[in-house]
Amino acid sequence: MSLIEVKNVYYAYNENSVAIDDVSFSLEEGTYTTVIGHNGSGKSTLAKMIAGLLEIQKGSITINGLAVNAENIARIRRDLGIVFQNPDNQFIGSTVRDDIAFGLENKLVAVENTERIIEEYAAKVGLSDHLDYEPQNLSGGQKQRVAIAGIMAMKPKIIIFDEATSMLDPKGKKEIKQLMYQLAEEEITVISITHDIEEVMQSDNCIVLNKGKLFMQDKPEKVFADAEKLRKINLDIPFVMQVKEVFRNKKIKLKANDLKGMAEELWRLNSKR
């Protein structure tokens, strides 16, 4: 049995807007899965269904053999954390220390242990020197790292990232992505909703959604092998493929798969004339 099993799930916000339509897949423990799809493809809805934030209208999701439903949700949440897009919307405490403490207090961790746990996880995300900082004095990337520390301190099996890096600058993005890869190495199951092609290429497994339906689930190399197919559903494709496509439209076929190779190929074409 897989850690997460999604079977024929369906969700509609109203009769005219079906967000998730008959989607099924399973995810193995300790894997890093990216979920891609254009805006409105149902990515966030799906993530919220897995996290039990939206009710499953049809079908079922099981996590570790336990069905995601009202009855089991408290149990499931102990194993699952979610990091949202906007770093400003998820800071609860008045300092970094308080923010990480919040979850621990809810989990009724003994007071004498909280300080040690807070320090351990602040160190993990590289914020040991920032424990007494207030949120307004932190960068977006730092705020997201606090959110991640707070979740890691709860020792979940699964962490869902809902476009957690999309509001960050390149430096912040890089920091958070490194932290996410590190989580995967620590056997935490990561599900990341993203538009970041580089991140997708680093993942074990990629789920492509289109108009609420499962379009593809495969290794990232396989998913990007057919650029035309992805472009049809309005997805970003790697730069190298964009180059190939632009030249193909001008009746110039390029075989190489890297920029250097393509520049050489073009130059050879030029010399022939």
Place this chain on the structure above:
Amino acid sequence: MAIKFKALSYIYNKDMPYAHKALDHIDLEITEGVITAIIGETGSGKSTLVEHLNALLLPSEGSLEILDYELAADKKVRFLKPLRKDVGLVFQFSEYQLFEETILKDVTFGPLNFGYSPEEATQRAKDALALLNIPEELYEKSPLEISGGQKRRVAIAGIIACDPKIIVLDEPTAGLDPKGAKQLIELFIDMNRTLHKTVILVTHDNEMVYNYADETVLLHQGKVVYHGPTLKLFNDKKMTEEYRLLEPQIVTFRNLLIEKGFKLTDEARTLDKLAEEIRKQLK
């Protein structure tokens, strides 16, 4: 008319233990009628800089001349409304600002507030919504019922409807899918090319900067360290290394082609134009 920062500094939490100088003696004249990108790491002062443009923040020291207005430290501002009509500021994640019952009402709010008659305001709102490809059947819907991309466009329509002379965009495409992002950016390019609006673009997306911005301002720790043509900045190895600018992939490709012996003009800054120039040389 001008957009001229004169020795402008801005200090957050002034006279407090946490005081922080976000802008440090900025001397900068932004060229009118062109597209200027403002780039720099988080915390370099980009947002603080643009928030001065319509007096959301007032200088702690120095002054800012913008259009016919002047903002200066310790000087009372008497012209907030006309300034804010002339300088449209589209915030990051502007869709969070929608508040009216219907989409049409939301977009009409701005022009109505700036003194257009109700008929005129409604007309302006409808024109702006059409420009942003919001279909008429959505006009009476609640802004909360539409998709994220549509919400963003409705929020932007609200700014466009006020007919600003200067449009300031803070990360306008963050979180949008590639097609939505491209459509939106092309709309602003078009407003610049056909209506000669001054467009100021704050972004982390160097690919977008290279493709579209005529000029670039690079901020570093609250200071302007570069202001000039975008291409010149990204061709300057010393600058890109010193400030750790991510090289746009199109620049990497351009340089590889030039090394081989191809000739590329400064116009070849989008993939389409670049491929077109290469194709011509192959004939």
